[in-house]
Structures are given as C-alpha cells and as structure tokens.
Amino acid sequence: MVFASVCTDLIDTNEVLTRVGSDQDGATLLFLGVVRDHADGRPVSGMRYDAYEEMATPVLLGIAQEAADRTGSDRIAVVHRFGELSIGDVSVAIAVSTPHRAEAYDASRYVIEEIKKRLPVWKKEHYTDGGSEWVAGTVPPGTASQGIS
Amino acid sequence: MTLPVRTLFFAAYRDRLGIAELEVDLWAGATVADLVAELRGRGAPFDILPESPAVAVNHTYAFLDEELAAGDEVAFIPPVAGG
Numbered sequence: 001m002v003f004a005s006v007c008t009d010l011i012d013t014n015e016v017l018t019r020v021g022s023d024q025d026g027a028t029l030l031f032l033g034v035v036r037d038h039a040d041g042r043p044v045s046g047m048r049y050d051a052y053e054e055m056a057t058p059v060l061l062g063i064a065q066e067a068a069d070r071t072g073s074d075r076i077a078v079v080h081r082f083g084e085l086s087i088g089d090v091s092v093a094i095a096v097s098t099p100h101r102a103e104a105y106d107a108s109r110y111v112i113e114e115i116k117k118r119l120p121v122w123k124k125e126h127y128t129d130g131g132s133e134w135v136a137g138t139v140p141p142g143t144a145s146q147g148i149s
Numbered sequence: 150m151t152l153p154v155r156t157l158f159f160a161a162y163r164d165r166l167g168i169a170e171l172e173v174d175l176w177a178g179a180t181v182a183d184l185v186a187e188l189r190g191r192g193a194p195f196d197i198l199p200e201s202p203a204v205a206v207n208h209t210y211a212f213l214d215e216e217l218a219a220g221d222e223v224a225f226i227p228p229v230a231g232g
Contacts, residue, residue, distance in 0.1 A: 033232050049231075050160050052224055055208040056231075080231060092232055112232055120205065120224070121231030122160035134161045137228030140203050140210055 002068050003077040004060040006051055006121075011079050016093045019077035025097035029104040031112060033092035035085045039135070043128040049082035049091060052120035056080065063114040067096070070110060071103040078111055082121060091123075117141060151176050154184065154217055157224040165197045175217060181206065182213040184223060198225060 003019050013032060021028050035047045060078055068074045075097040085091055094111045098104040115121075118140040126132045152175040158166050175184060181204050188195045203226040204211055210226075217223065 050163075051231075052157070052159055052205070052226070055205055055224065058208060115231045116229075118210070118229060119231035120159070120226055120229055122227060123230050124160070134164075134227070135230040137230035139228050140226060 002061065002064040002074055004057065004064045004079070006053055006056045006060060006080050006082060008081065008083040011081050011090045011093050013090060013093050016077050016079055016095045020075040020095045020097040022075055022097065024099055025073070025075060026099055027101040027104040028095070028097040029101075029108050031092075031094040031108045032090045033112070035087050035089045035091055037087045039125050042125075044087070044125050045128045046087065046126045047085045047091070048124045048126065048132075049080075049085060050122045050124070051080070051082040053082075055120050059119055060115070063111055063119070066114070067107040067110045071096075071098055071107040073098040073103060073107065076107060076111070078115075080115070080119065080121060152179055152217065152219050154219070154221045154223050156184065156188070157222065159224065159227060161227045162198065162225050166194050179217050180213065181211055181215050181217065181223065184217065185213065202226070203228070 017030055037044055064076045064078050068076050077095045080092045094108050096104045096107045117138055123135045124132050154173055156173055157170045163169050189198055205224045205226055207222050
C-alpha cells in the first residue's frame with residue numbers, strides 16, 4: 001500500500017524503509033533529498049520549507065499512487081518535511097521496492113520529479129551572509145499561470 | 150454576503166502581501182479570474198499578484214475559468230519548489 005505524509009518532525013528514514021519491501025521484491029531503493037550548504041556558489045546556512053499542508057498531503061499521495069500504477073508495485077512510501085531545516089537535514093525520503101531494480105529506479109525518479117513540478121511546497125534559502133530568498137520555483141502544470149510580477 | 154470565499158496566500162505571496170488569508174465576498178457565477186481581478190483591483194499590495202496566477206480550489210489545481218461556490222477555499226500558489 002502506498003504511503004505519503006508531510007510533517008515537521010525529523011524524518012526517520014528507517015521507518016520509511018520499513019513501509020516497503022515484500023517477499024516478491026528483489027530491489028529496495030531509498031532516495032533522500034538533503035539540504036546542502038550552497039546554491040549557485042553562494043554559501044547557505046539553512047533552509048525554510050513552507051507547505052500548503054492540507055493540499056500537499058493528497059497531492060503527494062496522488063503522486064505515489066501514479067508511480068505505483070506505472071510500475072505495478074504498491075510498495076512506495078514518501079515523506080516530505082517542512083519547517084526550518086539545517087544543512088544535512090533530510091527534506092524528503094522516498095522508499096520503493098519492486099521485483100527488479102529498473103522499476104524501482106523509475107518509480108523513485110518519477111516521485112521526486114513530480115514533487116518538483118506540482119507539490120505545493122516552497123523553500124527559502126538562508127545565506128551565511130545574512131540574506132534569505134525564496135528559491136525560484138516551477139509553475140504547476142494545468143493551471144495556465146505565470147510567476148509573481 | 151453573497152458568495153464568500155476564503156483565499157490563502159503562500160510563500161512569496163504571503164511575504165509580499167503581509168497576510169496569510171483573506172475572506173472575499175464575490176457574486177453568484179463569479180470565477181477564479183473574477184476573484185483575481187477583484188483583488189488586483191484593490192491596488193497595492195494586491196497588484197503584486199499575477200494576472201494569471203496558479204490557484205487551487207479546495208485543494209485541487211484549477212483553471213481561471215472555474216466557477217466558485219460559497220465557502221470555497223482558493224489558494225494562490227506561487228511557483229513550487231519542493232524536494
């Protein structure tokens with residue numbers, strides 16, 4: 001059964017992993033998105049993630065379900081964190097298990113790419129020189145929209 | 150109130166408007182585009198909203214021609230950056 005959640009707590013990656021895997025699966029894959037210490041050459045000290053929580057949860061579940069439909073495996077779990085994160089913190093964890101490795105890589109890649117396209121989550125980088133900026137994002141498909149003016 | 154809707158603002162929109170949410174009263178038959186025009190017509194700071202923003206109605210992405218109903222939750226969604 002696919003699992004998706006959005007939370008402010010530290011992501012327990014082992015817990016995410018234990019949600020997938022079965023006797024029929026020969027491959028289990030864990031992807032972690034991690035806060036890094038730079039952006040376009042500028043030193044970063046931390047990151048704030050904002051989420052439209054009531055919408056992000058169903059959107060994330062929908063993405064996981066689509067990945068399951070594409071691969072034929074429903075052993076997919078994804079957790080996205082929001083709030084203030086430090087360098088090295090896990091912002092997103094995606095666990096997938098499938099009978100063979102190719103489908104696991106495909107499903108994991110699908111989930112992270114769709115998150116970037118349409119999960120209603122935003123991040124603001126805090127720089128070591130003191131500034132903060134919202135990271136330029138992606139306009140979600142199916143909305144006929146434009147960016148901030 | 151004829152057609153009250155609850156509007157939500159996130160991230161850069163929230164910062165630049167200085168508010169997270171706002172009740173707006175519209176009229177029967179009003180669409181998302183009407184809501185956007187109503188807000189932008191108020192002038193600063195609402196004129197920072199794009200003419201054609203991404204929006205979600207009741208947690209689902211919606212087009213500008215979608216008709217609204219009383220009590221709808223309309224979220225203005227700046228370009229997203231999860232992951």
